Amino acid sequence: MGDELLKVTDLQVGFSTEGGLARVLDHVNFSIDTGEIVGLVGESGCGKTTLARSILGVLPKNSARIGSGEIRFQGRNLLAEDEATLATEVRGRQITFVPQDPFSSFNPVFTIGAQIEELMKWKSPAIEAGARVGRYSRTRRKEDRERVMELLRTVQLPDPAAILAKYPHEVSGGQRQRLMIAMALLPEPRLIIADEPTTALDVTIQAQILKLLRRLATDLGVSVLFTTHDLGTAYEICDRITVMYAGQEVESAPSDEFFAAPAHPYTVRLLQSLPSRDRGITGIPGSIPGLIAPPPGCRFHPRCDLATAECSATRPGITEVGANHLVRCYHPETTTEAAP
Amino acid sequence: MTDLLRLEGLKKYFPILNAWKRRTGWLRALDDVSLTVERGEILGVVGESGCGKSTLGKTVMGIHPPTGGRIIFEGNDITDLKPHESRELRRDLQYTYQDPGASLDPRWKIGRSLDEPLVIHTDLNRAARKERVREILAAVGLPEGHLDLYPHEISGGQQRRVGLARILTLQPSLVVLDEPTSGLDVSVQATILNLFLDLQKQFDLTYVFISHDLSVVRMICDRVAVMYLGKVVELGETEAVFSSPRHPYTRSLLSAIPMIGERRITEDFWLEGEPPDPGNLPSGCRFRTRCPLAEAQCAEVSPPLVDHGSGHADACLLSERAG
Numbered sequence: 001m002g003d004e005l006l007k008v009t010d011l012q013v014g015f016s017t018e019g020g021l022a023r024v025l026d027h028v029n030f031s032i033d034t035g036e037i038v039g040l041v042g043e044s045g046c047g048k049t050t051l052a053r054s055i056l057g058v059l060p061k062n063s064a065r066i067g068s069g070e071i072r073f074q075g076r077n078l079l080a081e082d083e084a085t086l087a088t089e090v091r092g093r094q095i096t097f098v099p100q101d102p103f104s105s106f107n108p109v110f111t112i113g114a115q116i117e118e119l120m121k122w123k124s125p126a127i128e129a130g131a132r133v134g135r136y137s138r139t140r141r142k143e144d145r146e147r148v149m150e151l152l153r154t155v156q157l158p159d160p161a162a163i164l165a166k167y168p169h170e171v172s173g174g175q176r177q178r179l180m181i182a183m184a185l186l187p188e189p190r191l192i193i194a195d196e197p198t199t200a201l202d203v204t205i206q207a208q209i210l211k212l213l214r215r216l217a218t219d220l221g222v223s224v225l226f227t228t229h230d231l232g233t234a235y236e237i238c239d240r241i242t243v244m245y246a247g248q249e250v251e252s253a254p255s256d257e258f259f260a261a262p263a264h265p266y267t268v269r270l271l272q273s274l275p276s277r278d279r280g281i282t283g284i285p286g287s288i289p290g291l292i293a294p295p296p297g298c299r300f301h302p303r304c305d306l307a308t309a310e311c312s313a314t315r316p317g318i319t320e321v322g323a324n325h326l327v328r329c330y331h332p333e334t335t336t337e338a339a340p
Numbered sequence: 341m342t343d344l345l346r347l348e349g350l351k352k353y354f355p356i357l358n359a360w361k362r363r364t365g366w367l368r369a370l371d372d373v374s375l376t377v378e379r380g381e382i383l384g385v386v387g388e389s390g391c392g393k394s395t396l397g398k399t400v401m402g403i404h405p406p407t408g409g410r411i412i413f414e415g416n417d418i419t420d421l422k423p424h425e426s427r428e429l430r431r432d433l434q435y436t437y438q439d440p441g442a443s444l445d446p447r448w449k450i451g452r453s454l455d456e457p458l459v460i461h462t463d464l465n466r467a468a469r470k471e472r473v474r475e476i477l478a479a480v481g482l483p484e485g486h487l488d489l490y491p492h493e494i495s496g497g498q499q500r501r502v503g504l505a506r507i508l509t510l511q512p513s514l515v516v517l518d519e520p521t522s523g524l525d526v527s528v529q530a531t532i533l534n535l536f537l538d539l540q541k542q543f544d545l546t547y548v549f550i551s552h553d554l555s556v557v558r559m560i561c562d563r564v565a566v567m568y569l570g571k572v573v574e575l576g577e578t579e580a581v582f583s584s585p586r587h588p589y590t591r592s593l594l595s596a597i598p599m600i601g602e603r604r605i606t607e608d609f610w611l612e613g614e615p616p617d618p619g620n621l622p623s624g625c626r627f628r629t630r631c632p633l634a635e636a637q638c639a640e641v642s643p644p645l646v647d648h649g650s651g652h653a654d655a656c657l658l659s660e661r662a663g
C-alpha cells in the first residue's frame with residue numbers, strides 16, 4: 001500500500017443534547033492511504049457521517065464536543081489548525097465532499113454554471129498558495145472555464161455548455177450527482193469524502209455513478225472515503241472496508257478478505273442480514289443502543305452471542321488477524337465462514 | 341388459484357400544465373397495464389423511480405381515479421365506485437404508505453391510531469376494540485406499552501410495524517405495500533421481511549409488494565412484474581424472471597445490482613443514459629433509446645406483453661432472438 005494520507009487516532013466526539021452528552025464517536029481509529037478507496041460501512045446512527053464531518057471540520061460548533069484524539073492529514077493535525085487556514089488551504093481544496101442528496105446541495109436560484117464559477121473563484125487549483133483571493137481575473141476565469149468543460153466531459157455529461165446554463169431542477173438526479181462529483185474533483189483534491197453518494201439514486205444510475213467514481217479515482221490518484229450503509233455498493237468500489245457500530249470502529253480489512261473472512265461478530269451478522277436465497281432472512285436481534293448512556297466496553301456486547309464478562313468491562317484493543325486486517329474483539333471468529 | 345385482483349388495460353394519465361394552467365400534454369404514468377393477482381400470492385412490482393409503480397398501487401386503491409381500463413377485485417368491478425360503496429371495500433383492500441412515520445398522526449398515541457380504523461369500519465364496542473388492538477399488536481411483535489407512546493418516540497422499524505398493525509386490525513384480503521423496506525437498515529429490514537411472511541400465513545393475506553430493491557423482491561415474491569415508464573415490460577415467476585430475464589431492460593436492471601462475491605458491475609455495466617422524460621416519450625418501444633438491441637421496427641410498434649408459455653411474459657419485439 002502507498003503512504004498514509006489521513007490518519008485518525010483515538011478520536012472522541014460527542015454532542016451535547018438535552019438528555020446529556022451523546023457519545024457519537026468513541027476512540028475511533030481510522031486511516032486512508034494515498035489513492036485508496038475506503039468504505040466506511042455501518043447502520044444509521046453508527047457515527048459514519050460524524051466521522052466524515054469531523055475530518056472535513058464542519059461539525060456543528062454549538063453542540064459538538066471534540067474530546068480527544070487527532071486527525072492527521074498529510075502530516076498536519078487538522079484539529080489543531082485554526083479555522084482560517086483550514087478554510088483556505090484544506091477544506092474544498094485538499095479535501096472535498098460529495099453529498100448524499102445532490103438536489104439540496106445546489107442553490108435553486110442560480111444556474112449551475114454560476115455556482116461552479118463561484119466554486120472556481122475560491123477553490124480553483126490555479127490559485128497559488130497564500131495568494132489573496134478576491135478578484136477573479138479574466139485570464140484565470142478563462143483557464144478555469146476550460147478546466148470545467150474538460151471535467152464535465154470526463155464525468156460523461158452530455159453537452160456540458162448547455163448544462164452550465166441550466167438551473168438545478170432542470171437536470172435529472174443522476175446528472176446532478178455527476179455534477180457534484182465534477183465539482184468535488186475540480187479543485188484537484190487529495191481526498192474526496194463521498195457521503196452515501198448513491199443512496200438517492202436508482203440501481204442502474206447507481207451502477208453508472210460507481211463506475212465513474214471508481215475510474216476517476218484510479219485515473220487521478222485521488223483517495224476516496226466512501227460512507228455507505230449498503231455492503232453491496234461497498235463491495236463494488238472499495239479497496240478496504242471499515243465497519244462501525246454505535247460509534248466504535250469494529251473491523252477494518254481489505255475488501256476481498258472482508259467479505260471472505262469477516263472476523264468481528266457484528267460484521268458476520270451484518271453480512272448474514274443481506275437478503276440471499278440460500279440462507280433465508282436473518283436479522284440481528286435487539287436494537288442499536290442509545291448513545292447518551294451506551295453500554296460500557298464493546299458496545300455490541302448486549303447483542304453478541306459470544307459476549308463474556310470482559311467484553312462489558314473494557315473495550316478490546318486492536319488485534320491483527322490477517323495482513324492489514326484489524327479487528328477489535330476479544331473473540332474474533334477465526335473459522336472462515338462461507339461469505340455470501 | 342383464483343384471481344383476487346384483475347387489472348384490464350389500466351391507464352392513468354396526469355395532465356402536464358404550463359404556468360397558466362393550460363394543459364400542454366399528458367404524463368402517462370400507467371399505460372395499458374393488465375395483470376392479475378392470485379389469492380395468497382406475493383406479487384412484486386419493481387422498476388426505477390418514475391416508472392409508475394406507486395401510481396399502480398394508488399390507482400388500485402382508488403386514491404387516483406383511473407383514466408381508463410378496469411379494476412376487478414373479488415369478481416366485482418370497482419373502477420368507478422361511489423364514495424360510500426368504496427368505503428365498504430377499504431376493509432378488504434389496504435395500502436401502506438412508503439413512510440409510516442408520516443402517515444401516523446404525530447399528536448395521537450399509537451393506541452388511538454390503531455383504534456381509529458375499527459371505529460370507522462366496525463360496530464365493535466370499546467372493550468372488543470381494545471381486545472382486537474391488543475391481539476394485532478402482539479402479532480406484529482410490539483410490546484403493549486407502546487400503545488401509550490407517540491410516533492416520534494419509536495424507531496423507524498417499529499413505526500413500520502405500527503403501520504402494518506393498523507392495516508391488519510381490519511383483516512383485509514389484499515395489502516398493497518409501497519416500498520415497505522426503504523430507509524431501513526439491513527438488519528432491521530430482515531426482521532420486517534420475516535414479519536411480512538409470518539403475517540401472511542397467519543392472516544391469509546395477499547400482497548402487492550412495490551419495491552425498487554430487487555434483492556428483497558427476489559427473496560419474498562412469488563411472481564414479479566417489471567415496469568418501465570408506465571408499462572409492464574416483463575411478468576413471470578420470480579425465479580424465471582431473475583434467472584432468465586427476457587426483456588433487455590430487466591437484464592440491465594438485474595446486472596446493476598451489486599452482488600457480493602461476484603463480478604463487479606463497475607467492470608462490465610453496459611447500460612448508458614437515463615430514462616427519457618415521461619411527459620415526452622419516444623415512439624414505439626419506450627426502452628429503445630437506451631436499448632443496445634434496438635432496431636428500426638422498435639420505433640414503430642409498441643410491443644405488447646406476450647406470454648410465451650409457462651406464464652412468463654415480456655414486451656419486446658426481439659426477445660425471441662435475444663433470449
